[in-house]
Amino acid sequence: EAGVAQSPRYKIIEKRQSVAFWCNPISGHATLYWYQQILGQGPKLLIQFQNNGVVDDSQLPKDRFSAERLKGVDSTLKIQPAKLEDSAVYLCASANLNRGPYNEQFFGPGTRLTVL
Amino acid sequence: SQQGEEDPQALSIQEGENATMNCSYKTSINNLQWYRQNSGRGLVHLILIRSNEREKHSGRLRVTLDTSKKSSSLLITASRAADTASYFCATARGGGSEKLVFGKGMKLTVNP
Known part of the structure:
Protein backbone atom coordinates (compact mmCIF):
# COMPACT_ATOMS: atom_id res chain seq x y z
CA GLU A 1 0.00 0.00 0.00
CA ALA A 2 1.13 3.55 -0.61
CA GLY A 3 2.57 5.36 2.37
CA VAL A 4 1.80 8.74 3.84
CA ALA A 5 2.55 11.47 1.32
CA GLN A 6 3.67 14.97 2.25
CA SER A 7 4.56 18.04 0.26
CA PRO A 8 6.62 20.04 -0.11
CA ARG A 9 9.69 18.22 1.20
CA TYR A 10 11.56 21.45 1.87
CA LYS A 11 10.51 25.04 2.36
CA ILE A 12 12.51 28.16 3.13
CA ILE A 13 10.68 31.33 4.09
CA GLU A 14 11.37 34.56 5.89
CA LYS A 15 9.90 35.32 9.28
CA ARG A 16 6.39 36.75 9.24
CA GLN A 17 5.61 34.98 5.96
CA SER A 18 2.97 32.27 5.65
CA VAL A 19 3.47 28.63 4.74
CA ALA A 20 1.24 25.61 4.22
CA PHE A 21 1.98 21.91 4.30
CA TRP A 22 -0.07 19.14 2.75
CA CYS A 23 -0.55 15.54 3.84
CA ASN A 24 -2.31 12.59 2.24
CA PRO A 25 -2.65 9.67 4.69
CA ILE A 26 -2.74 5.98 3.94
CA SER A 27 -6.03 5.05 2.32
CA GLY A 28 -8.61 4.04 4.88
CA HIS A 29 -6.81 5.55 7.87
CA ALA A 30 -9.32 7.66 9.73
CA THR A 31 -6.82 9.08 12.22
CA LEU A 32 -4.29 11.71 11.14
CA TYR A 33 -1.63 13.46 13.19
CA TRP A 34 0.65 16.45 12.66
CA TYR A 35 3.90 16.54 14.62
CA GLN A 36 6.64 19.14 14.94
CA GLN A 37 10.19 17.83 15.30
CA ILE A 38 12.81 20.37 16.24
CA LEU A 39 16.41 19.38 15.53
CA GLY A 40 17.75 17.10 18.24
CA GLN A 41 14.37 16.40 19.78
CA GLY A 42 11.59 13.88 19.43
CA PRO A 43 8.39 14.66 17.57
CA LYS A 44 5.80 16.70 19.44
CA LEU A 45 2.13 16.24 18.62
CA LEU A 46 0.48 19.38 17.30
CA ILE A 47 -2.96 18.09 16.36
CA GLN A 48 -4.87 14.83 15.95
CA PHE A 49 -7.88 14.34 13.66
CA GLN A 50 -10.39 11.52 13.66
CA ASN A 51 -12.00 11.70 10.22
CA ASN A 52 -12.60 15.45 9.84
CA GLY A 53 -12.97 16.20 13.55
CA VAL A 54 -10.26 17.42 15.92
CA VAL A 55 -9.49 15.02 18.77
CA ASP A 56 -6.56 16.83 20.37
CA ASP A 57 -5.09 20.23 19.55
CA SER A 58 -3.89 21.11 23.03
CA GLN A 59 -0.30 21.72 21.88
CA LEU A 60 -1.12 23.64 18.72
CA PRO A 61 -0.11 27.34 18.97
CA LYS A 62 -3.48 28.51 17.76
CA ASP A 63 -2.46 32.15 17.41
CA ARG A 64 -0.35 31.24 14.38
CA PHE A 65 -0.98 27.58 13.50
CA SER A 66 -4.11 26.17 11.93
CA ALA A 67 -4.98 22.80 10.45
CA GLU A 68 -7.92 21.34 8.63
CA ARG A 69 -9.08 18.04 7.24
CA LEU A 70 -12.24 19.04 5.49
CA LYS A 71 -13.24 15.79 3.78
CA GLY A 72 -11.68 13.45 6.28
CA VAL A 73 -8.82 12.49 3.97
CA ASP A 74 -6.15 15.07 3.04
CA SER A 75 -5.02 17.61 5.57
CA THR A 76 -3.24 20.95 5.50
CA LEU A 77 -1.24 22.63 8.24
CA LYS A 78 -0.68 26.36 8.01
CA ILE A 79 1.60 28.74 9.84
CA GLN A 80 0.81 32.44 9.65
CA PRO A 81 2.95 34.38 10.45
CA ALA A 82 6.05 32.21 10.84
CA LYS A 83 8.65 32.81 13.53
CA LEU A 84 12.28 31.75 13.64
CA GLU A 85 11.48 29.11 16.27
CA ASP A 86 9.10 27.39 13.85
CA SER A 87 12.10 26.01 11.97
CA ALA A 88 11.60 22.25 12.25
CA VAL A 89 10.50 19.16 10.40
CA TYR A 90 6.73 18.80 10.22
CA LEU A 91 5.67 15.19 10.18
CA CYS A 92 2.30 13.82 9.23
CA ALA A 93 1.23 10.39 10.43
CA SER A 94 -1.85 8.24 10.06
CA ALA A 95 -3.27 5.25 11.87
CA ASN A 96 -6.08 2.77 11.42
CA LEU A 97 -7.58 2.84 14.87
CA ASN A 98 -10.58 0.87 13.59
CA ARG A 99 -8.35 -2.16 14.14
CA GLY A 100 -8.26 -1.29 17.77
CA PRO A 101 -6.84 1.57 19.77
CA TYR A 102 -3.19 2.26 20.34
CA ASN A 103 -1.85 0.85 17.13
CA GLU A 104 1.24 1.93 15.29
CA GLN A 105 1.36 5.19 13.46
CA PHE A 106 2.70 5.44 9.90
CA PHE A 107 4.76 8.54 9.22
CA GLY A 108 5.38 10.50 6.07
CA PRO A 109 8.83 11.77 5.05
CA GLY A 110 8.18 15.18 6.57
CA THR A 111 8.55 18.76 5.43
CA ARG A 112 11.70 20.54 6.56
CA LEU A 113 10.88 24.19 7.21
CA THR A 114 13.58 26.82 7.57
CA VAL A 115 12.53 30.27 8.73
CA LEU A 116 15.12 33.00 8.09
CA SER B 1 6.37 17.85 27.10
CA GLN B 2 8.62 14.84 26.57
CA GLN B 3 7.58 11.75 28.48
CA GLY B 4 10.24 9.22 27.65
CA GLU B 5 13.92 9.68 28.01
CA GLU B 6 16.32 7.43 26.15
CA ASP B 7 19.67 6.39 27.55
CA PRO B 8 22.39 6.59 26.39
CA GLN B 9 21.88 9.60 24.14
CA ALA B 10 24.47 8.25 21.72
CA LEU B 11 26.03 4.85 21.17
CA SER B 12 28.73 3.74 18.75
CA ILE B 13 29.39 0.04 18.21
CA GLN B 14 30.95 -2.31 15.68
CA GLU B 15 28.95 -4.36 13.24
CA GLY B 16 27.93 -7.68 14.77
CA GLU B 17 27.76 -6.34 18.31
CA ASN B 18 24.54 -5.98 20.25
CA ALA B 19 23.07 -2.57 21.04
CA THR B 20 20.92 -1.86 24.07
CA MET B 21 18.89 1.30 24.48
CA ASN B 22 16.92 2.21 27.56
CA CYS B 23 13.84 4.35 27.97
CA SER B 24 12.40 5.74 31.19
CA TYR B 25 9.03 7.41 31.45
CA LYS B 26 7.05 9.22 34.10
CA THR B 27 3.35 8.38 34.01
CA SER B 28 1.31 5.20 33.70
CA ILE B 29 0.95 3.94 30.15
CA ASN B 30 -1.21 1.73 27.97
CA ASN B 31 1.67 0.78 25.68
CA LEU B 32 5.18 1.77 24.70
CA GLN B 33 6.44 1.87 21.14
CA TRP B 34 9.90 2.09 19.60
CA TYR B 35 10.53 3.97 16.36
CA ARG B 36 13.59 4.38 14.15
CA GLN B 37 14.47 7.44 12.10
CA ASN B 38 17.17 7.27 9.45
CA SER B 39 18.90 10.40 8.27
CA GLY B 40 16.58 12.21 5.90
CA ARG B 41 13.74 9.74 6.33
CA GLY B 42 10.57 9.66 8.33
CA LEU B 43 9.90 7.62 11.42
CA VAL B 44 9.37 3.88 11.09
CA HIS B 45 7.55 1.84 13.70
CA LEU B 46 9.63 -1.03 15.07
CA ILE B 47 7.71 -2.69 17.86
CA LEU B 48 4.87 -2.10 20.33
CA ILE B 49 4.66 -3.59 23.82
CA ARG B 50 1.51 -3.31 25.91
CA SER B 51 1.51 -2.56 29.62
CA ASN B 52 0.51 -6.13 30.47
CA GLU B 53 3.43 -7.58 28.51
CA ARG B 54 6.97 -7.98 29.83
CA GLU B 55 8.93 -8.98 26.76
CA LYS B 56 8.44 -9.04 23.03
CA HIS B 57 10.54 -10.14 20.06
CA SER B 58 10.57 -9.15 16.42
CA GLY B 59 13.39 -10.46 14.28
CA ARG B 60 16.64 -9.10 15.73
CA LEU B 61 14.74 -6.84 18.12
CA ARG B 62 13.89 -7.64 21.72
CA VAL B 63 12.00 -5.18 23.89
CA THR B 64 11.29 -5.45 27.58
CA LEU B 65 8.95 -3.43 29.75
CA ASP B 66 9.06 -2.99 33.52
CA THR B 67 6.03 -0.96 34.54
CA SER B 68 7.07 -0.96 38.21
CA LYS B 69 10.27 0.87 37.26
CA LYS B 70 8.62 2.78 34.41
CA SER B 71 11.33 1.67 32.04
CA SER B 72 11.82 -0.22 28.80
CA SER B 73 14.81 -1.49 26.90
CA LEU B 74 15.36 -2.21 23.23
CA LEU B 75 18.01 -4.74 22.28
CA ILE B 76 19.24 -5.02 18.71
CA THR B 77 21.24 -8.19 18.22
CA ALA B 78 23.94 -8.74 15.60
CA SER B 79 23.84 -5.09 14.54
CA ARG B 80 24.39 -4.03 10.95
CA ALA B 81 25.60 -0.77 9.44
CA ALA B 82 22.03 -0.26 8.19
CA ASP B 83 20.86 -0.06 11.83
CA THR B 84 22.60 3.31 12.09
CA ALA B 85 19.76 5.68 12.95
CA SER B 86 18.07 7.57 15.75
CA TYR B 87 15.79 5.53 17.96
CA PHE B 88 12.83 6.92 19.88
CA CYS B 89 10.59 5.45 22.50
CA ALA B 90 7.02 6.72 22.59
CA THR B 91 4.35 6.14 25.19
CA ALA B 92 0.58 6.01 24.90
Whole structure:
Protein backbone atom coordinates (compact mmCIF):
# COMPACT_ATOMS: atom_id res chain seq x y z
CA GLU A 1 0.00 0.00 0.00
CA ALA A 2 1.13 3.55 -0.61
CA GLY A 3 2.57 5.36 2.37
CA VAL A 4 1.80 8.74 3.84
CA ALA A 5 2.55 11.47 1.32
CA GLN A 6 3.67 14.97 2.25
CA SER A 7 4.56 18.04 0.26
CA PRO A 8 6.62 20.04 -0.11
CA ARG A 9 9.69 18.22 1.20
CA TYR A 10 11.56 21.45 1.87
CA LYS A 11 10.51 25.04 2.36
CA ILE A 12 12.51 28.16 3.13
CA ILE A 13 10.68 31.33 4.09
CA GLU A 14 11.37 34.56 5.89
CA LYS A 15 9.90 35.32 9.28
CA ARG A 16 6.39 36.75 9.24
CA GLN A 17 5.61 34.98 5.96
CA SER A 18 2.97 32.27 5.65
CA VAL A 19 3.47 28.63 4.74
CA ALA A 20 1.24 25.61 4.22
CA PHE A 21 1.98 21.91 4.30
CA TRP A 22 -0.07 19.14 2.75
CA CYS A 23 -0.55 15.54 3.84
CA ASN A 24 -2.31 12.59 2.24
CA PRO A 25 -2.65 9.67 4.69
CA ILE A 26 -2.74 5.98 3.94
CA SER A 27 -6.03 5.05 2.32
CA GLY A 28 -8.61 4.04 4.88
CA HIS A 29 -6.81 5.55 7.87
CA ALA A 30 -9.32 7.66 9.73
CA THR A 31 -6.82 9.08 12.22
CA LEU A 32 -4.29 11.71 11.14
CA TYR A 33 -1.63 13.46 13.19
CA TRP A 34 0.65 16.45 12.66
CA TYR A 35 3.90 16.54 14.62
CA GLN A 36 6.64 19.14 14.94
CA GLN A 37 10.19 17.83 15.30
CA ILE A 38 12.81 20.37 16.24
CA LEU A 39 16.41 19.38 15.53
CA GLY A 40 17.75 17.10 18.24
CA GLN A 41 14.37 16.40 19.78
CA GLY A 42 11.59 13.88 19.43
CA PRO A 43 8.39 14.66 17.57
CA LYS A 44 5.80 16.70 19.44
CA LEU A 45 2.13 16.24 18.62
CA LEU A 46 0.48 19.38 17.30
CA ILE A 47 -2.96 18.09 16.36
CA GLN A 48 -4.87 14.83 15.95
CA PHE A 49 -7.88 14.34 13.66
CA GLN A 50 -10.39 11.52 13.66
CA ASN A 51 -12.00 11.70 10.22
CA ASN A 52 -12.60 15.45 9.84
CA GLY A 53 -12.97 16.20 13.55
CA VAL A 54 -10.26 17.42 15.92
CA VAL A 55 -9.49 15.02 18.77
CA ASP A 56 -6.56 16.83 20.37
CA ASP A 57 -5.09 20.23 19.55
CA SER A 58 -3.89 21.11 23.03
CA GLN A 59 -0.30 21.72 21.88
CA LEU A 60 -1.12 23.64 18.72
CA PRO A 61 -0.11 27.34 18.97
CA LYS A 62 -3.48 28.51 17.76
CA ASP A 63 -2.46 32.15 17.41
CA ARG A 64 -0.35 31.24 14.38
CA PHE A 65 -0.98 27.58 13.50
CA SER A 66 -4.11 26.17 11.93
CA ALA A 67 -4.98 22.80 10.45
CA GLU A 68 -7.92 21.34 8.63
CA ARG A 69 -9.08 18.04 7.24
CA LEU A 70 -12.24 19.04 5.49
CA LYS A 71 -13.24 15.79 3.78
CA GLY A 72 -11.68 13.45 6.28
CA VAL A 73 -8.82 12.49 3.97
CA ASP A 74 -6.15 15.07 3.04
CA SER A 75 -5.02 17.61 5.57
CA THR A 76 -3.24 20.95 5.50
CA LEU A 77 -1.24 22.63 8.24
CA LYS A 78 -0.68 26.36 8.01
CA ILE A 79 1.60 28.74 9.84
CA GLN A 80 0.81 32.44 9.65
CA PRO A 81 2.95 34.38 10.45
CA ALA A 82 6.05 32.21 10.84
CA LYS A 83 8.65 32.81 13.53
CA LEU A 84 12.28 31.75 13.64
CA GLU A 85 11.48 29.11 16.27
CA ASP A 86 9.10 27.39 13.85
CA SER A 87 12.10 26.01 11.97
CA ALA A 88 11.60 22.25 12.25
CA VAL A 89 10.50 19.16 10.40
CA TYR A 90 6.73 18.80 10.22
CA LEU A 91 5.67 15.19 10.18
CA CYS A 92 2.30 13.82 9.23
CA ALA A 93 1.23 10.39 10.43
CA SER A 94 -1.85 8.24 10.06
CA ALA A 95 -3.27 5.25 11.87
CA ASN A 96 -6.08 2.77 11.42
CA LEU A 97 -7.58 2.84 14.87
CA ASN A 98 -10.58 0.87 13.59
CA ARG A 99 -8.35 -2.16 14.14
CA GLY A 100 -8.26 -1.29 17.77
CA PRO A 101 -6.84 1.57 19.77
CA TYR A 102 -3.19 2.26 20.34
CA ASN A 103 -1.85 0.85 17.13
CA GLU A 104 1.24 1.93 15.29
CA GLN A 105 1.36 5.19 13.46
CA PHE A 106 2.70 5.44 9.90
CA PHE A 107 4.76 8.54 9.22
CA GLY A 108 5.38 10.50 6.07
CA PRO A 109 8.83 11.77 5.05
CA GLY A 110 8.18 15.18 6.57
CA THR A 111 8.55 18.76 5.43
CA ARG A 112 11.70 20.54 6.56
CA LEU A 113 10.88 24.19 7.21
CA THR A 114 13.58 26.82 7.57
CA VAL A 115 12.53 30.27 8.73
CA LEU A 116 15.12 33.00 8.09
CA SER B 1 6.37 17.85 27.10
CA GLN B 2 8.62 14.84 26.57
CA GLN B 3 7.58 11.75 28.48
CA GLY B 4 10.24 9.22 27.65
CA GLU B 5 13.92 9.68 28.01
CA GLU B 6 16.32 7.43 26.15
CA ASP B 7 19.67 6.39 27.55
CA PRO B 8 22.39 6.59 26.39
CA GLN B 9 21.88 9.60 24.14
CA ALA B 10 24.47 8.25 21.72
CA LEU B 11 26.03 4.85 21.17
CA SER B 12 28.73 3.74 18.75
CA ILE B 13 29.39 0.04 18.21
CA GLN B 14 30.95 -2.31 15.68
CA GLU B 15 28.95 -4.36 13.24
CA GLY B 16 27.93 -7.68 14.77
CA GLU B 17 27.76 -6.34 18.31
CA ASN B 18 24.54 -5.98 20.25
CA ALA B 19 23.07 -2.57 21.04
CA THR B 20 20.92 -1.86 24.07
CA MET B 21 18.89 1.30 24.48
CA ASN B 22 16.92 2.21 27.56
CA CYS B 23 13.84 4.35 27.97
CA SER B 24 12.40 5.74 31.19
CA TYR B 25 9.03 7.41 31.45
CA LYS B 26 7.05 9.22 34.10
CA THR B 27 3.35 8.38 34.01
CA SER B 28 1.31 5.20 33.70
CA ILE B 29 0.95 3.94 30.15
CA ASN B 30 -1.21 1.73 27.97
CA ASN B 31 1.67 0.78 25.68
CA LEU B 32 5.18 1.77 24.70
CA GLN B 33 6.44 1.87 21.14
CA TRP B 34 9.90 2.09 19.60
CA TYR B 35 10.53 3.97 16.36
CA ARG B 36 13.59 4.38 14.15
CA GLN B 37 14.47 7.44 12.10
CA ASN B 38 17.17 7.27 9.45
CA SER B 39 18.90 10.40 8.27
CA GLY B 40 16.58 12.21 5.90
CA ARG B 41 13.74 9.74 6.33
CA GLY B 42 10.57 9.66 8.33
CA LEU B 43 9.90 7.62 11.42
CA VAL B 44 9.37 3.88 11.09
CA HIS B 45 7.55 1.84 13.70
CA LEU B 46 9.63 -1.03 15.07
CA ILE B 47 7.71 -2.69 17.86
CA LEU B 48 4.87 -2.10 20.33
CA ILE B 49 4.66 -3.59 23.82
CA ARG B 50 1.51 -3.31 25.91
CA SER B 51 1.51 -2.56 29.62
CA ASN B 52 0.51 -6.13 30.47
CA GLU B 53 3.43 -7.58 28.51
CA ARG B 54 6.97 -7.98 29.83
CA GLU B 55 8.93 -8.98 26.76
CA LYS B 56 8.44 -9.04 23.03
CA HIS B 57 10.54 -10.14 20.06
CA SER B 58 10.57 -9.15 16.42
CA GLY B 59 13.39 -10.46 14.28
CA ARG B 60 16.64 -9.10 15.73
CA LEU B 61 14.74 -6.84 18.12
CA ARG B 62 13.89 -7.64 21.72
CA VAL B 63 12.00 -5.18 23.89
CA THR B 64 11.29 -5.45 27.58
CA LEU B 65 8.95 -3.43 29.75
CA ASP B 66 9.06 -2.99 33.52
CA THR B 67 6.03 -0.96 34.54
CA SER B 68 7.07 -0.96 38.21
CA LYS B 69 10.27 0.87 37.26
CA LYS B 70 8.62 2.78 34.41
CA SER B 71 11.33 1.67 32.04
CA SER B 72 11.82 -0.22 28.80
CA SER B 73 14.81 -1.49 26.90
CA LEU B 74 15.36 -2.21 23.23
CA LEU B 75 18.01 -4.74 22.28
CA ILE B 76 19.24 -5.02 18.71
CA THR B 77 21.24 -8.19 18.22
CA ALA B 78 23.94 -8.74 15.60
CA SER B 79 23.84 -5.09 14.54
CA ARG B 80 24.39 -4.03 10.95
CA ALA B 81 25.60 -0.77 9.44
CA ALA B 82 22.03 -0.26 8.19
CA ASP B 83 20.86 -0.06 11.83
CA THR B 84 22.60 3.31 12.09
CA ALA B 85 19.76 5.68 12.95
CA SER B 86 18.07 7.57 15.75
CA TYR B 87 15.79 5.53 17.96
CA PHE B 88 12.83 6.92 19.88
CA CYS B 89 10.59 5.45 22.50
CA ALA B 90 7.02 6.72 22.59
CA THR B 91 4.35 6.14 25.19
CA ALA B 92 0.58 6.01 24.90
CA ARG B 93 -1.21 6.78 28.12
CA GLY B 94 -4.58 5.32 27.26
CA GLY B 95 -7.72 6.39 29.02
CA GLY B 96 -9.30 7.24 25.69
CA SER B 97 -6.27 9.06 24.30
CA GLU B 98 -4.21 7.47 21.56
CA LYS B 99 -1.74 10.33 21.79
CA LEU B 100 1.92 9.27 21.55
CA VAL B 101 4.52 11.17 23.55
CA PHE B 102 8.04 10.74 22.22
CA GLY B 103 11.37 10.87 23.99
CA LYS B 104 14.29 12.93 22.73
CA GLY B 105 15.83 9.99 20.93
CA MET B 106 19.11 8.14 20.91
CA LYS B 107 21.66 8.12 18.09
CA LEU B 108 23.07 4.69 17.25
CA THR B 109 26.09 4.40 14.98
CA VAL B 110 27.11 0.96 13.76
CA ASN B 111 30.58 0.97 12.27
CA PRO B 112 31.32 -1.54 9.47
